[in-house]
Amino acid sequence: MAALNVRSVLVTGSNRGIGLELIRQLAGRSKSTEFIFAICRDPAGPQAQELKNLAAKYQGIDILPLDICKPSSIQAAVAKVTEKLKGSGLNLLINNAGVVKPVTSLELETPEGLLEAYKTNVLGAMMMSQAFLPLLKKASRESVQKGMSCSKAAIVNLSSECGSITNLLAWEVAHIPNYRCSKAALNMLTKCQSLGYAKDEILCVPLHPGWLQTDMGNAVVGDLWKIHSQILSNLLDTLHLPLDTQILFLAEMTAQFTTAAEFPDDALEMLWRSH
């Protein structure tokens, strides 16, 4: 299978968890990726050390300070990315940063918890997408590729099956209404983006990465599976495929994973079609 062939990519929440692993894999696997913008709230803090080690090891990783809830911070990052890209567009925006308030029961949920989750998981992703839209459009216009793909111009929103109305992953483990409602809203935001940006040929997809042992994964339930490099590597492979093939690819992966004992059923990658 051909590798993801993306010239420039930006990942939010890249100092730990899934974001950090995405940066590691993007840097390690693809020679065609010239610009990797690693977004981090506090690059000077201890939580950013691993990311800084990666940036020292691989050329092309730029660590940018950015709080996705702060418009002024987003604008400053847009200016830096624009300058760095020297007139070319941004191919792939991965809205990965997210929060959860680990509230186990519906009765314990608070308005503040819900607002906090919406602010980061929905408003943050929306503001980032709006701010970087001109660069994404530019990448789409510049591309000679036909149709839509992550190598051309795309917004990938890290969502969760917890926000699925029909599947409602792990209700019996934790209710977490703040998280579920915000991810359901993020799915709808992605649907709106996919319709709104179709004319610009910008692919917009929500992605469920599986339940992984990160700070967030552990906050909801303690003993989960480790971030599995293979899962994220396969996710990256998925991202360059045309939409129809993506579905086929996921079906194939499902078959693969159910035969591998180390993968729990709910760690299957799931990509909802937005078109």
Ligand SMILES: NC(=O)c1ccc[n+]([C@@H]2O[C@H](COP(=O)([O-])OP(=O)(O)OC[C@H]3O[C@@H](n4cnc5c(N)ncnc54)[C@H](OP(=O)(O)O)[C@@H]3O)[C@@H](O)[C@H]2O)c1
């Ligand atoms: N882990 C799972 O099992 C799982 C399952 C389904 C979906 N997801 C989704 O995958 C994404 C990543 O999850 P994760 O497990 O890697 O979470 P994590 O380990 O808790 O990491 C969250 C990341 O988001 C960043 N972040 C939070 N608020 C931010 C803000 N306002 N501005 C900039 N960065 C911010 C954090 O930065 P700081 O270090 O500064 O706080 C951190 O880098 C999330 O959207 C999550 O909902 C995760």
